[in-house]
Amino acid sequence: xxxxxxxxxxxxxxxxxxxxxxxxxxxxxxxxxxxxxxxxxxxxxxxxxxxxxxxxxxxxxxxxxxxxxxxxxxxxxxxxxxxxxxxxxxxxxxxxxxxxxxxxxxxxxxxxxxxxxxxxxxxxxxxxxxxxxxxxxxxxxxxxxxxxxxxxxxxxxxxxxxxxxxxxxxxxxxxxxxxxxxxxxxxxxxxxxxxxxxxxxxxxxxxxxxxxxxxxxxxxxxxxxxxxxxxxxxxxxxxxxxxxxxxxxxxxxxxxxxxxxxxxxxxxxxxxxxxxxxxxxxxxxxxxxxxxxxxxxxxxxxxxxxxxxxxxxxxxxxxx
Amino acid sequence: xxxxxxxxxxxxxxxxxxxxxxxxxxxxxxxxxxxxxxxxxxxxxxxxxxxxxxxxxxxxxxxxxxxxxxxxxxxxxxxxxxxxxxxxxxxxxxxxxxxxxxxxxxxxxxxxxxxxxxxxxxxxxxxxxxxxxxxxxxxxxxxxxxxxxxxxxxxxxxxxxxxxxxxxxxxxxxxxxxxxxxxxxxxxxxxxxxxxxxxxxxxxxxxxxxxxxxxxxxxxxxxxxxxxxxxxxxxxxxxxxxxxxxxxxxxxxxxxxxxxxxxxxxxxxxxxxxxxxxxxxxxxxxxxxxxxxxxxxxxxx
Ligand SMILES: [Zn+2]
Numbered sequence: 377x378x379x380x381x382x383x384x385x386x387x388x389x390x391x392x393x394x395x396x397x398x399x400x401x402x403x404x405x406x407x408x409x410x411x412x413x414x415x416x417x418x419x420x421x422x423x424x425x426x427x428x429x430x431x432x433x434x435x436x437x438x439x440x441x442x443x444x445x446x447x448x449x450x451x452x453x454x455x456x457x458x459x460x461x462x463x464x465x466x467x468x469x470x471x472x473x474x475x476x477x478x479x480x481x482x483x484x485x486x487x488x489x490x491x492x493x494x495x496x497x498x499x500x501x502x503x504x505x506x507x508x509x510x511x512x513x514x515x516x517x518x519x520x521x522x523x524x525x526x527x528x529x530x531x532x533x534x535x536x537x538x539x540x541x542x543x544x545x546x547x548x549x550x551x552x553x554x555x556x557x558x559x560x561x562x563x564x565x566x567x568x569x570x571x572x573x574x575x576x577x578x579x580x581x582x583x584x585x586x587x588x589x590x591x592x593x594x595x596x597x598x599x600x601x602x603x604x605x606x607x608x609x610x611x612x613x614x615x616x617x618x619x620x621x622x623x624x625x626x627x628x629x630x631x632x633x634x635x636x637x638x639x640x641x642x643x644x645x646x647x648x649x650x651x652x653x654x655x656x657x658x659x660x661x662x663x664x665x666x667x668x669x670x671x672x673x674x675x676x677x678x679x680x681x682x683x684x685x686x687x688x689x690x691x692x693x694x695x696x
Numbered sequence: 697x698x699x700x701x702x703x704x705x706x707x708x709x710x711x712x713x714x715x716x717x718x719x720x721x722x723x724x725x726x727x728x729x730x731x732x733x734x735x736x737x738x739x740x741x742x743x744x745x746x747x748x749x750x751x752x753x754x755x756x757x758x759x760x761x762x763x764x765x766x767x768x769x770x771x772x773x774x775x776x777x778x779x780x781x782x783x784x785x786x787x788x789x790x791x792x793x794x795x796x797x798x799x800x801x802x803x804x805x806x807x808x809x810x811x812x813x814x815x816x817x818x819x820x821x822x823x824x825x826x827x828x829x830x831x832x833x834x835x836x837x838x839x840x841x842x843x844x845x846x847x848x849x850x851x852x853x854x855x856x857x858x859x860x861x862x863x864x865x866x867x868x869x870x871x872x873x874x875x876x877x878x879x880x881x882x883x884x885x886x887x888x889x890x891x892x893x894x895x896x897x898x899x900x901x902x903x904x905x906x907x908x909x910x911x912x913x914x915x916x917x918x919x920x921x922x923x924x925x926x927x928x929x930x931x932x933x934x935x936x937x938x939x940x941x942x943x944x945x946x947x948x949x950x951x952x953x954x955x956x957x958x959x960x961x962x963x964x965x966x967x968x969x970x971x972x973x974x975x976x977x978x979x980x981x982x983x984x985x986x987x988x989x990x991x992x993x994x995x996x997x
Pocket of ligand 1: 729746
């Protein structure tokens with residue numbers, strides 16, 4: 377994460393932080409009389425962060441979920457896994473770099489880990505197709521899930537995509553079929569499964585690897601049937617209404633917990649995950665280990681029934 | 697993101713094509729010919745000149761494939777609510793009420809049972825006129841109940857899709873209907889209960905990306921738009937023009953995505969034959985009691 381970029385609402389914090397840094401340097405250089413001022417300014421920074429981050433709107437959270445410095449799947453893997461061997465290809469057409477997956481070890485236990493992967497640099501962004509998978513990405517994911525099933529390893533997925541790629545090749549090779557089949561495969565997976573939305577949970581392209589026994593969201597991630605801009609463009613014929621759409625769609629971790637769609641919100645450090653990846657990863661690891669532990673003792677039939685019943689119960693309507 | 701724009705497109709097109717205009721004449725969207733309405737009706741809403749298949753509502757669809765007077769509707773008391781209190785230019789509940797007036801259904805799918813040449817099937821048909829055939833909680837629930845009934849009674853399930861995708865106004869709950877319906881299909885597959893998916897113009901977004909592409913057989917009507925993303929979204933994303941016939945039934949057949957393309961007038965015969973060939977035995981009568989047996993529910997033809 378070499379280039380530091382920031383969002384509009386982060387700017388006051390960034391400015392104050394750079395002032396604090398200057399002051400600290402002077403203090404370190406021998407201006408010991410500044411001690412009190414440094415402490416006061418540090419407190420001011422923290423207070424400001426707390427104030428800003430406690431009152432974020434859904435649209436601001438959307439921007440955090442897409443923050444250019446936000447940790448991606450491979451960043452989290454390097455923080456939480458003792459081992460990771462990436463496996464490639466769908467054995468059919470190609471290897472989609474927008475989804476990574478492989479054998480991993482978390483807190484001593486072997487799992488199969490799969491996640492969307494975005495790129496950091498321009499070159500890498502293109503290589504990763506901005507985290508938008510083609511059908512071969514989902515077919516690779518399914519292949520790895522089958523592998524997990526054969527060797528009785530839990531499946532852990534990280535979700536972070538604007539959506540499945542809308543392209544000519546994607547349609548020709550069956551984007552819809554790949555997503556649909558993945559939903560079916562995950563719903564009947566004979567091993568425990570766990571999904572964490574780490575950034576953008578963009579519609580069917582996210583859900584395709586997100587049907588799991590436990591679904592958790594990082595505090596400033598989002599999960600939605602449509603992007604706020606897309607929704608605004610259709611309903612208001614005005615993409616600028618994205619902030620209203622973001623509020624309307626109920627896409628934040630807190631809202632989705634309330635709706636019973638997810639099981640847990642994983643706390644991010646003050647200033648969000650990109651301000652302290654190690655701290656975010658630590659919280660995530662703890663949550664994953666504890667969730668896997670809860671699924672451990674379950675008998676396979678119960679596991680499958682419980683998973684089916686969970687999704688079966690989703691939906692709100694009138695009448696019977 | 698793909699789910700949305702395909703729907704916008706579908707609705708636009710809806711405005712142009714679905715509504716059969718009042719009066720005696722209507723214009724074919726395929727060849728531009730002015731056609732006598734009665735004549736088109738007699739021909740199952742297919743243009744005799746160019747074979748353009750007009751969009752038709754769910755009840756007409758059911759009447760075309762089922763034995764006359766055999767349809768029995770299920771779950772017709774289910775109605776959409778506004779679980780998210782969705783903010784919109786037009787309140788969701790108003791959109792719903794308008795759709796009630798404009799269509800023959802309480803939501804975008806009609807489900808029930810009926811006979812095809814005396815063989816009992818569980819069948820659902822989408823109502824595209826109801827908010828672009830979009831899938832929200834009610835659609836997901838009705839489809840899932842139909843699959844579960846198919847499982848319980850060991851009866852073939854047929855779904856005739858026509859949808860722009862997930863329903864935005866129900867947010868994440870709509871998205872989850874994809875998981876819910878696909879999980880139910882998984883159970884049918886495990887048990888070997890036949891599920892035939894029929895794709896009609898247009899079938900896109902979250903419906904295509906869930907149960908509609910999971911049929912044991914996937915049959916398309918000619919020239920139907922079928923895809924994950926809508927063509928306009930794709931064009932905007934890749935900034936290229938799209939190949940001729942892109943995302944039409946014939947194109948999907950060529951790319952291995954559907955089993956066959958069947959004209960509307962032949963659909964009933966084809967379904968009947970498929971059922972005869974897929975379902976092994978032919979016992980005399982069917983009932984709920986025969987559940988989970990591997991026996992065919994079919995009466996002799
Ligand atoms: Zn014509």
